[in-house]
Amino acid sequence: MDEEHLVAGFKHYYGHRLGRDEHCKSPHYAYEALAMVVSDRLIERWKETYNAYREADCRRAFYLSMEFLMGRTLSNAMLNLDINDAVDNAMYKLGLELEELIDSEPDAGLGNGGLGRLAACFIDSCATLQLPVTGYGLRYEYGMFSQDIVNGEQVEKPDHWLRNGNVWEIERPEYTHRIKFGGRTETHVDDFGNKKVYWVDTHDILAVPFDTPIPGYRNGTVNTLRLWKATATEEFDLQEFNAGDYAESVAAKNTAENITMVLYPNDANENGKALRLRQQYLLASASLQDVIANWVGRHGNDFSEFAAKNCFQLNDTHPSVSVAELMRLLIDMYGLDWDEAWHITRNTMAYTNHTLLPEALERWPVDLFKQLLPRLMEIIFDINAHFLAEVSAHWPGDIDRLTRMSLIEEGPQQQVRMAYLAIVGSYSVNGVAELHSKLLQQGLFRDFYELWPEKFNNKTNGVTPRRWLAACNPELAQLITETIGDGWLTDLSQLKNLKPFADDKAFRKRWYQVRQNAKERLINYKKQEHDIELDADALFDVQVKRIHEYKRQLLNVLHVIYLYDRIKRGDTVDWTNRCVLIGGKAAPGYYMAKKIIKLINNVAHVINSDPDIGNKLKLVFMPNYRVSAMEKICPGADLSEQISTAGKEASGTGNMKFMMNGALTIGTLDGANIEIREEVGHENFFLFGLTEEQVEELSHHYDPVSIINQDEDLQRVMNLLECGHFNQFEPNIFDDIIASVKSPHDPWMTIADFRSYVNAQNHVEEAYRDKEHWIRMSILKAHNGFQGVS
Numbered sequence: 203m204d205e206e207h208l209v210a211g212f213k214h215y216y217g218h219r220l221g222r223d224e225h226c227k228s229p230h231y232a233y234e235a236l237a238m239v240v241s242d243r244l245i246e247r248w249k250e251t252y253n254a255y256r257e258a259d260c261r262r263a264f265y266l267s268m269e270f271l272m273g274r275t276l277s278n279a280m281l282n283l284d285i286n287d288a289v290d291n292a293m294y295k296l297g298l299e300l301e302e303l304i305d306s307e308p309d310a311g312l313g314n315g316g317l318g319r320l321a322a323c324f325i326d327s328c329a330t331l332q333l334p335v336t337g338y339g340l341r342y343e344y345g346m347f348s349q350d351i352v353n354g355e356q357v358e359k360p361d362h363w364l365r366n367g368n369v370w371e372i373e374r375p376e377y378t379h380r381i382k383f384g385g386r387t388e389t390h391v392d393d394f395g396n397k398k399v400y401w402v403d404t405h406d407i408l409a410v411p412f413d414t415p416i417p418g419y420r421n422g423t424v425n426t427l428r429l430w431k432a433t434a435t436e437e438f439d440l441q442e443f444n445a446g447d448y449a450e451s452v453a454a455k456n457t458a459e460n461i462t463m464v465l466y467p468n469d470a471n472e473n474g475k476a477l478r479l480r481q482q483y484l485l486a487s488a489s490l491q492d493v494i495a496n497w498v499g500r501h502g503n504d505f506s507e508f509a510a511k512n513c514f515q516l517n518d519t520h521p522s523v524s525v526a527e528l529m530r531l532l533i534d535m536y537g538l539d540w541d542e543a544w545h546i547t548r549n550t551m552a553y554t555n556h557t558l559l560p561e562a563l564e565r566w567p568v569d570l571f572k573q574l575l576p577r578l579m580e581i582i583f584d585i586n587a588h589f590l591a592e593v594s595a596h597w598p599g600d601i602d603r604l605t606r607m608s609l610i611e612e613g614p615q616q617q618v619r620m621a622y623l624a625i626v627g628s629y630s631v632n633g634v635a636e637l638h639s640k641l642l643q644q645g646l647f648r649d650f651y652e653l654w655p656e657k658f659n660n661k662t663n664g665v666t667p668r669r670w671l672a673a674c675n676p677e678l679a680q681l682i683t684e685t686i687g688d689g690w691l692t693d694l695s696q697l698k699n700l701k702p703f704a705d706d707k708a709f710r711k712r713w714y715q716v717r718q719n720a721k722e723r724l725i726n727y728k729k730q731e732h733d734i735e736l737d738a739d740a741l742f743d744v745q746v747k748r749i750h751e752y753k754r755q756l757l758n759v760l761h762v763i764y765l766y767d768r769i770k771r772g773d774t775v776d777w778t779n780r781c782v783l784i785g786g787k788a789a790p791g792y793y794m795a796k797k798i799i800k801l802i803n804n805v806a807h808v809i810n811s812d813p814d815i816g817n818k819l820k821l822v823f824m825p826n827y828r829v830s831a832m833e834k835i836c837p838g839a840d841l842s843e844q845i846s847t848a849g850k851e852a853s854g855t856g857n858m859k860f861m862m863n864g865a866l867t868i869g870t871l872d873g874a875n876i877e878i879r880e881e882v883g884h885e886n887f888f889l890f891g892l893t894e895e896q897v898e899e900l901s902h903h904y905d906p907v908s909i910i911n912q913d914e915d916l917q918r919v920m921n922l923l924e925c926g927h928f929n930q931f932e933p934n935i936f937d938d939i940i941a942s943v944k945s946p947h948d949p950w951m952t953i954a955d956f957r958s959y960v961n962a963q964n965h966v967e968e969a970y971r972d973k974e975h976w977i978r979m980s981i982l983k984a985h986n987g988f989q990g991v992s
């Protein structure tokens with residue numbers, strides 16, 4: 203771990219493994235050599251952790267997720283191994299800039315947004331808590347697309363993150379599993395009357411695992427993230443080859459490998475492609491076979507203790523075909539009877555729901571299921587038959603309820619309701635914030651809650667303070683550690699010990715200075731991409747997250763236009779300079795989200811090029827928002843925008859990252875905002891907007907046009923939009939946006955919350971002008987110790 207060994211290791215890899223010398227100018231190879239040196243230091247601990255869990259024979263959990271939004275690995279690994287300073291010195295000796303090497307690592311962007319990042323934060327925290335948790339996911343060749351902005355519009359570019367290899371992963375072909383698709387089932391009854399089903403004539407592929415080490419924080423533990431890559435089976439190649447069709451054989455290989463080629467970029471949006479179902483089944487089947495093979499290796503075919511020793515956490519419904527797959531493996535492959543297998547399944551599966559949005563609730567057509575996974579479809583029908591019998595026994599004669607609760611939705615096209623399959627097959631169902639869990643119980647899953655109230659619970663999301671404070675904002679982390687010690691890194695509640703220091707003038711001064719430095723770094727980071735001057739004294743008002751109507755980036759833009767209009771009218775007494783930074787990707791097929799990006803860019807262009815506006819107001823769209831960008835952005839924000847329509851954002855986790863770094867929040871009573879506000883104190887949170895109940899009530903008689911007519915400021919904002927002020931040479935391009943906010947059916951009720959949002963923003967400005975007061979709030983906000991599950 204010391205400097206000399208790090209230097210020697212680096213030289214060895216750089217010169218002998220990568221074959222580079224001092225003539226090589228690309229920082230990429232230096233990054234690779236350093237990553238190899240650091241990775242070496244994880245391997246022994248990794249093996250030891252594996253053996254320790256084996257010996258302890260404790261209960262193990264497997265986090266099944268279609269997304270792991272890991273971001274970069276190097277700086278997190280260095281932090282957790284406690285070798286930051288040694289590496290820094292070693293690189294200095296070698297004449298290298300550590301920062302530049304860190305920035306050479308491509309993000310592992312194997313996720314869309316909050317759901318994928320939550321999976322990444324969880325496995326990090328589990329390693330720190332020394333919990334025996336393994337992540338199972340897919341090794342997409344192409345991660346989340348990279349976003350360019352051309353003429354104000356989003357252009358997607360494929361993200362071939364593995365192009366230059368991946369130093370952190372280890373291929374483990376010895377744990378390959380075979381996955382079946384297609385074919386048909388045959389039922390045989392033996393001489394004793396026992397029924398056995400065979401799934402035959404299948405087109406198989408292989409799932410090959412690649413393991414990534416997940417180090418805990420300075421505790422010797424290294425857990426595993428195992429990602430599956432799809433490949434063709436060998437005999438498939440051979441058959442075709444012998445038939446003389448070499449080219450056909452290679453093409454078939456491609457078809458198999460396509461399955462893990464690309465991440466679907468549809469965050470909380472419709473997703474109905476057969477390839478996606480193949481991905482889901484591959485994840486479910488490979489992971490379950492893996493755990494079972496390990497079990498059988500140790501216990502033979504005795505599954506009596508399996509449920510007591512294993513649990514599978516389903517990250518939303520995406521891996522929920524696991525419920526049926528575990529039944530198939532136990533019954534068809536290991537000869538258990540239905541009741542035994544069902545008992546095991548129901549005691550090992552747990553399901554986390556992440557959204558109430560109807561468009562994100564997965565349903566698969568029965569026909570597609572039958573064709574792709576015929577055996578699984580039979581099992582789902584059987585599960586449904588048993589389940590509906592249970593419902594009938596509970597509510598005799600209640601046909602409506604049977605129809606509502608059936609795993610199969612009837613209609614012109616029968617569909618499998620994946621959320622219901624997950625609930626029926628699990629012992630635990632949780633939402634991700636208190637409000638969200640309550641709404642699940644009272645609304646979406648009400649029938650199921652009435653049947654099994656004991657299954658339902660809440661686990662409010664959390665984020666890892668190692669990546670989101672210690673690693674991304676070392677200066678602030680250092681100040682905190684100097685003040686209250688370093689216990690907060692593994693026990694966030696200790697941050698409350700900072701509270702008395704909010705009254706200490708010298709501490710406030712240092713806090714302010716550290717935050718200003720972070721703003722300067724953010725300004726420099728932005729300057730590399732944009733040629734725009736931002737003023738570090740201005741209020742940095744940031745909204746970064748996926749672009750979605752419910753998250754209401756539009757409300758933010760309406761407020762910016764309102765400020766612009768005020769400046770133009772000379773209404774600038776007691777003005778607070780403000781830089782509004784917005785970033786996020788739109789699902790490629792989401793028309794309105796893409797329009798919103800275009801609007802932000804057009805409004806930004808008008809404002810930033812108007813000499814009347816100057817430093818009073820800037821609007822910047824930050825392209826290609828991703829994990830590594832957030833690590834640069836969140837330390838430099840003053841204000842975090844969490845402004846979703848109440849009841850729509852299940853939790854939100856960006857809010858937590860900003861608050862740890864000392865930003866204040868403007869937000870609605872939605873998702874985890876509610877709990878954050880309780881923790882930090884109402885006076886340290888800028889609240890606005892309708893409550894979830896008010897949204898629901900208003901939806902019956904919502905009349906945005908009359909709201910506009912009664913509000914002069916809003917009228918002016920709408921006039922600017924409607925007269926084409928922001929699209930002078932692009933007529934009508936924003937008509938759909940204008941129509942959507944003016945529609946009485948607008949589910950996001952942007953207009954309804956405009957006035958209270960503007961008022962809350964006025965309070966923000968007032969508070970920001972009182973510097974001492976703002977710093978106090980920043981300290982209290984960051985450090986009242988909000989702690990979700992992290």
Ligand code: B0W
Pocket residue numbers: 314316317320466467468469470471472473518556557562634663851852853854855873
């Ligand atoms: C993500 C992807 C897909 C898909 O690819 O089909 C579907 C749904 C999601 C999704 N993401 N559903 N909810 C989320 C976000 O999850 C995080 C973590 O719990 C929450 O903080 C967000 O509020 C929620 O929108």
